[in-house]
Amino acid sequence: MSTSIKLFTFAAPSTFYKLSGYLIPWLYCLSIAVGLTALYVGFFIAPTDATQGEAYRIIFVHVPAAWMSMVLYLVMAMWAAIGWAFNARLAYMVARAIAPTGAIFTFLALWTGAFWGKPTWGTWWVWDARLTSELILLFLYLGYMALVESIDDVRRSDKAGALLALIGVVNVPIIYFSVRWWSTLHQGATISMTAAPKMASTMLTAMLLMTIAFWAYAFAVVFMRTRAIILEREKNMGWVQFLSQQNKRKKQ
Amino acid sequence: MMSHNIMTLLIRRDLRLASRRRTDAFLPVVFFVVATSLFPLGIGPETNTLRQIAPGIMWVCALLSAMLSLNTLYASDHADGSLEQLMLSTHSLFLIAASKALTHWLITGLPLILISPVLGILFDMHLQAVATLTLGLLLGTPILSLLGGLGAALTLGVRNGGVLILLLILPLCIPVLIFGAGAVSAVDAGLSPRAHLSLIGAFLLLTSLGAPLATASALRIAEA
Amino acid sequence: MLALDMTFNPAPTTLLQASELALQRGDAWLFKNLSFHVSSGQILWLRGQNGRGKTSLLRVLVGLAQPERGTLAWSNSNLANESSSKAVYIGHANGLKDELTVLESLQFLARVHGHTLTQTVALAALRHLHIDHCCNRLVRTLSQGQQRRVALARLALETTPNLWVLDEPFDTLDAEGVRIVNHLLSEHLARQGSVVLTSHIPLELMNTKVQQLNLDEVNR
Numbered sequence: 207m208s209t210s211i212k213l214f215t216f217a218a219p220s221t222f223y224k225l226s227g228y229l230i231p232w233l234y235c236l237s238i239a240v241g242l243t244a245l246y247v248g249f250f251i252a253p254t255d256a257t258q259g260e261a262y263r264i265i266f267v268h269v270p271a272a273w274m275s276m277v278l279y280l281v282m283a284m285w286a287a288i289g290w291a292f293n294a295r296l297a298y299m300v301a302r303a304i305a306p307t308g309a310i311f312t313f314l315a316l317w318t319g320a321f322w323g324k325p326t327w328g329t330w331w332v333w334d335a336r337l338t339s340e341l342i343l344l345f346l347y348l349g350y351m352a353l354v355e356s357i358d359d360v361r362r363s364d365k366a367g368a369l370l371a372l373i374g375v376v377n378v379p380i381i382y383f384s385v386r387w388w389s390t391l392h393q394g395a396t397i398s399m400t401a402a403p404k405m406a407s408t409m410l411t412a413m414l415l416m417t418i419a420f421w422a423y424a425f426a427v428v429f430m431r432t433r434a435i436i437l438e439r440e441k442n443m444g445w446v447q448f449l450s451q452q453n454k455r456k457k458q
Numbered sequence: 459m460m461s462h463n464i465m466t467l468l469i470r471r472d473l474r475l476a477s478r479r480r481t482d483a484f485l486p487v488v489f490f491v492v493a494t495s496l497f498p499l500g501i502g503p504e505t506n507t508l509r510q511i512a513p514g515i516m517w518v519c520a521l522l523s524a525m526l527s528l529n530t531l532y533a534s535d536h537a538d539g540s541l542e543q544l545m546l547s548t549h550s551l552f553l554i555a556a557s558k559a560l561t562h563w564l565i566t567g568l569p570l571i572l573i574s575p576v577l578g579i580l581f582d583m584h585l586q587a588v589a590t591l592t593l594g595l596l597l598g599t600p601i602l603s604l605l606g607g608l609g610a611a612l613t614l615g616v617r618n619g620g621v622l623i624l625l626l627i628l629p630l631c632i633p634v635l636i637f638g639a640g641a642v643s644a645v646d647a648g649l650s651p652r653a654h655l656s657l658i659g660a661f662l663l664l665t666s667l668g669a670p671l672a673t674a675s676a677l678r679i680a681e682a
Numbered sequence: 683m684l685a686l687d688m689t690f691n692p693a694p695t696t697l698l699q700a701s702e703l704a705l706q707r708g709d710a711w712l713f714k715n716l717s718f719h720v721s722s723g724q725i726l727w728l729r730g731q732n733g734r735g736k737t738s739l740l741r742v743l744v745g746l747a748q749p750e751r752g753t754l755a756w757s758n759s760n761l762a763n764e765s766s767s768k769a770v771y772i773g774h775a776n777g778l779k780d781e782l783t784v785l786e787s788l789q790f791l792a793r794v795h796g797h798t799l800t801q802t803v804a805l806a807a808l809r810h811l812h813i814d815h816c817c818n819r820l821v822r823t824l825s826q827g828q829q830r831r832v833a834l835a836r837l838a839l840e841t842t843p844n845l846w847v848l849d850e851p852f853d854t855l856d857a858e859g860v861r862i863v864n865h866l867l868s869e870h871l872a873r874q875g876s877v878v879l880t881s882h883i884p885l886e887l888m889n890t891k892v893q894q895l896n897l898d899e900v901n902r
Contacts, residue, residue, distance in 0.1 A: 384632060542777065
């Protein structure tokens with residue numbers, strides 16, 4: 207972990223730019239390959255669920271997406287905190303780059319939650335604890351993105367975003383606890399998302415494979431976004447201008 | 459009158475300023491009344507329904523009303539240079555943030571608390587329910603002011619700061635909303651609201667320690 | 683590296699030492715390796731074109747902004763007690779509330795900065811700036827120049843040889859106001875206080891050599 211902090215924190219953006227440039231195509235390939243495998247296992251190999259039939263299979267996307275949305279928030283907050291503590295530009299940029307991906311996974315979790323809900327108990331949305339918490343997590347992501355976009359001064363927006371992300375991290379357990387309490391009070395004994403079907407090992411395999419695919423995708427996309435942010439912020443540096451001149455020559 | 463206590467100095471100054479702009483101070487309360495009254499018009503006058511949804515409506519409207527006056531909390535001090543001077547003094551920024559939140563509560567939260575029993579009548583709430591609602595608001599509105607101050611400091615000088623504060627802070631207020639409205643529902647069901655109110659009290663304690671700290675941080679970031 | 687040390691006083695003590703300051707604004711660097719010190723009895727006139735970072739440097743000196751690199755070292759010998767700040771800062775903005783009276787504003791500012799002052803003392807300070815006749819008027823009813831005088835009245839309350847950091851103090855003042863402020867500066871320097879300021883109006887101080895630091899000449 208400490209080497210990776212060193213790598214990210216003190217690495218020059220130019221080094222990161224080069225390194226990530228090599229990795230991105232491989233990450234995409236990994237993501238597609240593993241993702242297709244996961245879907246195959248989930249949709250064709252895993253057994254039919256006793257209570258929920260075929261419709262349950264959406265959890266192979268829903269659960270990994272929900273995991274990703276939560277973990278990415280923590281990772282985003284961690285990089286923002288590292289950026290703040292060590293005044294490390296690259297760490298801030300990575301945090302900025304993670305936010306939209308985290309939001310997309312949250313949205314995916316909500317969307318697939320709806321597709322699960324409709325055949326299972328007839329409604330597109332149900333206010334159970336997990337879905338509601340995912341919705342609030344989406345608000346937290348949107349809030350972070352809105353804040354950093356509204357502040358023009360880069361340094362200030364980085365720091366304010368870091369503070370907000372940390373406040374979010376502290377509040378997420380409190381919010382989750384409150385929502386869970388609220389859900390049990392009002393819903394009583396209705397079926398909830400948290401009561402997942404008993405896991406056959408193939409089901410677990412499919413979910414883990416999907417998670418790996420999502421991670422590879424997340425890395426690829428975050429790397430791409432970070433590279434774009436690097437180019438934007440470091441545009442006055444020699445290596446960026448050299449790159450852009452190279453590009454112009456290639457086009458001619 | 460030679461008090462060195464920054465909280466006394468600052469609260470007195472802000473109350474004096476608010477008294478010279480009295481209409482501004484009334485807006486949140488007026489909004490509270492208007493917004494709450496819209497719901498029966500939208501939902502229908504059925505008394506039982508209204509009584510059931512009343513705590514939720516009152517709490518949500520209280521939340522929104524409390525947030526209304528937030529973007530001016532630090533904005534004018536920032537614009538005329540008073541905030542700079544406060545930050546340059548030797549006084550702790552934590553206490554300054556706490557004073558600001560306290561003033562906000564005195565000007566916005568307290569009137570909401572005082573008028574809520576009257577609105578309870580509009581919804582035909584029972585006496586116990588009204589009492590629980592008021593007590594919950596008494597404990598919860600300071601939390602809103604503290605969190606609101608944090609939001610105001612984070613968005614200082616930003617365009618559309620008012621709406622942005624809502625987006626940032628409302629999710630953080632959800633626990634207070636859940637337990638505040640939950641307390642009244644418990645009372646309606648014949649149960650004790652003590653657990654809910656204690657939880658809000660615990661949140662208040664946590665927030666009064668954490669929010670001014672984060673607000674001080676946000677102010678330093680904003681003024682740099 | 684710019685080091686200025688040309689005071690006439692026999693034993694000046696360094697009040698503030700700035701070393702290798704580097705500051706950015708957005709993507710551009712304002713300065714990268716700025717060092718200087720301010721001694722007791724010394725006045726440092728910060729010069730430079732618009733946008734060179736004069737205001738930003740002043741804010742760094744008082745601690746409102748952090749430099750990207752570099753350090754500021756304060757000597758503690760002149761600080762009387764903990765309740766007074768290291769420096770008196772009067773920026774572009776006056777720090778006055780529109781809806782308070784002149785007297786209330788000055789009293790608030792003074793008390794926040796640790797002065798225990800009676801109404802008499804406050805009025806005396808306002809009188810020094812020839813603005814005491816407005817003492818019960820709301821700040822927003824005053825002209826820009828009058829508001830500036832109220833903001834500067836804080837200087838008339840100072841008696842310790844601390845550091846004054848002033849950003850365009852003469853801004854919006856008329857000739858009389860400029861004269862009064864120059865006099866305040868001279869008195870402060872005479873009791874071994876220090877001043878760092880920006881001004882587009884030349885200073886007229888008696889018996890004082892004015893140090894200059896021109897940010898146009900600092901390499902970026």
